[in-house]
Amino acid sequence: MIRLALIVAILGLVLSVAACGKKGSGTFDRLYASDFGLGIHFGQSGGEVRGVLGEPPGRLERQGGASVTDVYLAKNETALDGSSPQLAVTYLQDKMVRLYNRYYPEDEKRQLPPYFMEIVPGVKLGHRKSDFVAALGMPPEGAERNEWRFTSEDGQTIIIIADFVDVPKTGEPLCCSLQMAVVPATQELRGEEYEKQKEVEKKLHSGSNAPTDVGGASATNKPPATPGN
Numbered sequence: 001m002i003r004l005a006l007i008v009a010i011l012g013l014v015l016s017v018a019a020c021g022k023k024g025s026g027t028f029d030r031l032y033a034s035d036f037g038l039g040i041h042f043g044q045s046g047g048e049v050r051g052v053l054g055e056p057p058g059r060l061e062r063q064g065g066a067s068v069t070d071v072y073l074a075k076n077e078t079a080l081d082g083s084s085p086q087l088a089v090t091y092l093q094d095k096m097v098r099l100y101n102r103y104y105p106e107d108e109k110r111q112l113p114p115y116f117m118e119i120v121p122g123v124k125l126g127h128r129k130s131d132f133v134a135a136l137g138m139p140p141e142g143a144e145r146n147e148w149r150f151t152s153e154d155g156q157t158i159i160i161i162a163d164f165v166d167v168p169k170t171g172e173p174l175c176c177s178l179q180m181a182v183v184p185a186t187q188e189l190r191g192e193e194y195e196k197q198k199e200v201e202k203k204l205h206s207g208s209n210a211p212t213d214v215g216g217a218s219a220t221n222k223p224p225a226t227p228g229n
Helices: 002-032 046-053 129-136 192-206
Strands: 058-062 067-073 086-092 095-102 118-120 147-151 157-165 174-183 218-221
Touching: 002 118, 002 147, 002 157, 046 067, 046 086, 129 157, 129 174
Parallel strands: none
Antiparallel strands: 058 067, 058 218, 067 086, 086 095, 095 174, 147 157, 157 174
């Protein structure tokens, strides 16, 4: 009887772990399919994305153009660092792998970014932390961390990092910066692919698109375009 109970308990644990894996994989698929409320998708080329968002006012390049970050700035903003209200789109080998969105909900005098990315319906820049937890679950490392990771069946990972700021009139912290990136499966990484992963993760955890943060990047500013909403 004891042995039977132990077997049942082990089977229950295995099924529980399997269910969690399916949930993570299902969330990955849903996130990967997101158009961010902007009509763009991971894996698209720079030309395809610019065909939707327009030409960016600024651009950062490194590794001879292998890594490119288009920066869509708020009106009258010129600085390309990550503190400007903006949407930044990063490409590696001309495939979109990362989005970064910055906003100042606590300061009504600051300009709005030209775009607000939405990772899934009802969860976007400027929303409450509880909205993120409801959609994504509690961050794996606890409530004090705001980083989520979801892995597909083939080992790819989507990383989401959000920052929140207290806004007294809302009674709850609101998302002031939001990043989302897709990273290749670790076991598949070789040479150049390994460098791609490191580039994506470096950008994610730097929280900035400044030339000094991307190491040897060249930056270009152009007259601001008129992006859509």
